[in-house]
Amino acid sequence: MEKTLILIKPDAVQRGLAGTILNRFERKGLKIVGIKMMQLTDELLKEHYSHIADKPFFPGIAKFMKSSPVIALCLEGLDAVDTVRRICGVTKAREAEMGTIRGDLAMSIQANVVHASDSLENAKLETERFFNAGELFSYDSVLATNIYSDDERS
Numbered sequence: 001m002e003k004t005l006i007l008i009k010p011d012a013v014q015r016g017l018a019g020t021i022l023n024r025f026e027r028k029g030l031k032i033v034g035i036k037m038m039q040l041t042d043e044l045l046k047e048h049y050s051h052i053a054d055k056p057f058f059p060g061i062a063k064f065m066k067s068s069p070v071i072a073l074c075l076e077g078l079d080a081v082d083t084v085r086r087i088c089g090v091t092k093a094r095e096a097e098m099g100t101i102r103g104d105l106a107m108s109i110q111a112n113v114v115h116a117s118d119s120l121e122n123a124k125l126e127t128e129r130f131f132n133a134g135e136l137f138s139y140d141s142v143l144a145t146n147i148y149s150d151d152e153r154s
Contacts, residue, residue: 002080003033003136004117005126006088010068012113017105018071021114024087024101025075029147034074034127034136040065048129064110072130078152081123088116 006025008018026032045062046053052061077083089100093112096103106112117123127136144153 001076001078002120002123003074003076003127004080004084004123005115005130006073006075006084006117007115007130008071008073009111009113009115010064010066010070011106011108011111013068013071015113017113020105021101022071022073025073025084028077028083028087029143030075030077030080030083031141032073033076033138034131035071036131036135037069037071038130039069042066044129048126061110074127074131074136078148081117081120084116085118088114 008021012018012021022032040048042062045065049058049061052058075084087101089096089102091102091112092109093102093106094108096106096112098104101114102112117126141147
């Protein structure tokens with residue numbers, strides 16, 4: 001099973017959408033293995049956005065991401081990275097398909113309610129960036145037999 005990182009962004013926290021967003025992932029059958037609310041720091045943001053930290057628009061992104069706490073989630077499931085990306089929809093929220101989180105709940109490219117890891121490699125790096133080992137849990141879900149076939153669970 002794969003693990004992936006999701007950040008429920010400041011706009012979603014401020015709009016009271018955290019429960020709605022979390023519910024979408026749970027309804028799909030993804031298992032929560034880590035969850036916490038946190039205030040992002042400049043250090044963490046520079047590391048997380050290192051690919052754009054030298055761009056002129058980065059200070060605006062950092063200001064936005066520090067404007068309110070975020071909720072960090074680590075979700076687990078079969079093909080979790082791609083599944084979460086499909087549930088979230090495209091980054092530019094006003095172009096995201098209806099039925100996706102961004103398509104239903106957002107209009108912006110920045111204030112698009114969620115961040116989701118874009119690859120298995122980045123999911124591992126990002127999960128380690130936002131969670132310490134003791135903050136992630138391994139447990140058997142009693143629902144797994146109703147979510148996956150026998151051969152998918154092995």
